[in-house]
Amino acid sequence: xxxxxxxxxxxxxxxxxxxxxxSSRFSVTLNKLYKENGIDAMMIPMNIRSxxxxxxxxxxxxxxLSGAIIGSEYQEExxxxxxxxxxxxxxxxYCDSIMIREGKLIGDLIMTRALERYADRDDFVDDVAMRSxxxxxxxxxxxx
Numbered sequence: 140x141x142x143x144x145x146x147x148x149x150x151x152x153x154x155x156x157x158x159x160x161x162s163s164r165f166s167v168t169l170n171k172l173y174k175e176n177g178i179d180a181m182m183i184p185m186n187i188r189s190x191x192x193x194x195x196x197x198x199x200x201x202x203x204l205s206g207a208i209i210g211s212e213y214q215e216e217x218x219x220x221x222x223x224x225x226x227x228x229x230x231x232x233y234c235d236s237i238m239i240r241e242g243k244l245i246g247d248l249i250m251t252r253a254l255e256r257y258a259d260r261d262d263f264v265d266d267v268a269m270r271s272x273x274x275x276x277x278x279x280x281x282x283x
Contacts, residue, residue: 144174151180152203153280156195156217157210160184164266165208168273178281180205187213196220199239206238208276221246236276249275 146152155166166182173180185207187195192213197220199207209217214233218224221237224246228234234246253275254268 146181147179149179151205151280153180153182153276154185154199154204154207155182155210156185156187156192156207156213158186158188158212160186160210163210163269165269165273168270169277172273172277173281176277176281178277180280182208182276189213192216193220196237196244199237199244200242204239206236206280208236208272209234211235218246220244227251235272236279238279249279 153169155163157163160166161184163184166184169182172178173182185195189212193216196207196209196213196217214235217237218228218232218234221234222243222245224234225248227248228246231248234248236247236249238245238247250268250272253271256278257271257274
């Protein structure tokens with residue numbers, strides 16, 4: 140994302156799919172990480188109703204999204220909609236993230252790994268779970 144906060148054809152787009160995604164600080168925190176580090180990517184909050192979640196996730200294959208974080212209210216359903224899932228997601232019975240690779244939806248469970256990696260950081264004085272997941276997703280999407 141550039142300093143003008145514009146989206147270009149080169150910008151990698153990620154969705155945050157939840158019923159009230161706009162009221163979460165997740166996308167704001169992640170977009171701040173992308174911008175501070177010069178990464179041309181953006182997390183877009185997507186307010187999706189429960190009766191539209193299956194359609195929304197299934198259509199991700201042909202969208203401009205590179206992946207999405209799934210709100211807790213849709214994580215069990217999301218697992219049933221992906222083409223492949225990590226062993227952690229299958230074992231847990233839900234997925235909290237979906238990446239799109241070669242037209243396939245790949246479900247994963249990243250929150251536990253995020254907490255393991257970032258929970259002990261001194262700069263996380265509040266909301267450790269949300270900040271951990273933001274940093275983990277940032278690392279996952281930027282390859283860092």
